[in-house]
Amino acid sequence: MSIEVRNLTLAYGEFRALDGMSVSMPSNSIVGLIGPNGAGKSSLFSVISGFIQPLEGEVRFLEQNLSGKAAFERARMGMCRTFQVPREFRHLTVLENMMAAPGDQAGESLWSLVFRRRRVAQEEQALRERAEKWMRFLRLDAVAGQPAGALSGGQKKLLELGRILMLEPRCVLLDEPYAGVNPVLIEQISERIAELHAQGIGFVIVEHNLHMLAKLASSLVVMDRGKLLAQGRPAEVMADERVREAYMGA
Numbered sequence: 001m002s003i004e005v006r007n008l009t010l011a012y013g014e015f016r017a018l019d020g021m022s023v024s025m026p027s028n029s030i031v032g033l034i035g036p037n038g039a040g041k042s043s044l045f046s047v048i049s050g051f052i053q054p055l056e057g058e059v060r061f062l063e064q065n066l067s068g069k070a071a072f073e074r075a076r077m078g079m080c081r082t083f084q085v086p087r088e089f090r091h092l093t094v095l096e097n098m099m100a101a102p103g104d105q106a107g108e109s110l111w112s113l114v115f116r117r118r119r120v121a122q123e124e125q126a127l128r129e130r131a132e133k134w135m136r137f138l139r140l141d142a143v144a145g146q147p148a149g150a151l152s153g154g155q156k157k158l159l160e161l162g163r164i165l166m167l168e169p170r171c172v173l174l175d176e177p178y179a180g181v182n183p184v185l186i187e188q189i190s191e192r193i194a195e196l197h198a199q200g201i202g203f204v205i206v207e208h209n210l211h212m213l214a215k216l217a218s219s220l221v222v223m224d225r226g227k228l229l230a231q232g233r234p235a236e237v238m239a240d241e242r243v244r245e246a247y248m249g250a
Helices: 041-049 071-077 094-100 110-115 117-138 153-165 183-198 210-216 234-238 241-249
Strands: 002-012 015-026 030-034 056-061 079-081 171-175 202-206 219-224 227-232
Touching (some): 002 041, 015 030, 015 041, 015 056, 015 219, 015 227, 030 041, 030 210, 041 171, 041 202, 071 079, 094 153, 117 153, 117 183, 153 171, 153 183, 183 202, 183 210, 219 241
Parallel strands (some): 030 202, 030 219, 079 171, 171 202
Antiparallel strands (some): 002 015
16 A cells, blocks of 8 residues: 655746656555755645645555545545644634544534434534544643643644544654654654554654654655655665755755
């Protein structure tokens, strides 16, 4: 099972964020996606997850061509992403944020609220139990009743991951999960990722903390100027002269 990226091209004016990018990444392992600033990592994430459509090329997941599929359709297939800056509902509690994540809830329909109250109540109870399970796993249960906007940077990253887990993902695209996070929570986030991977969830991670990423990932993909530069085991990739030159040149 893999994410196949084939000849992706994406341009902003004359700048090519992706320039014929092609790569195959196992979607059931932990893959690190690295490169100097402006290499095209976030653009690749946005195209893979369906938030941006490329000028050319295609993305395949579970052996299906995702061309034309919106982000929510890809999420339903099990491919979900987080963002570098968390997008929590600031004034809702942590629990409410978790419960709001899954779509197509019966309680969203006025007809169901009036005529199918029992089903709405049963679904809400099931969602609450699922949310409480993941909050315990992420150690957010102690702040379940607090407004999400009051959380620390690291706790917001954990909440964003928790909201994704409510969607029952198969592969999660994590965009800089360690950015703005204190070292204690960085370790906690890494531990949770490793445990989730052991449960069968794959990860592709964009991260500038190469030390932590190399400890966690089984392979690294390196981008430079919108193209694939190198791919392989972390030790091999970090010893590659082309990779060193790309970072030093940046």
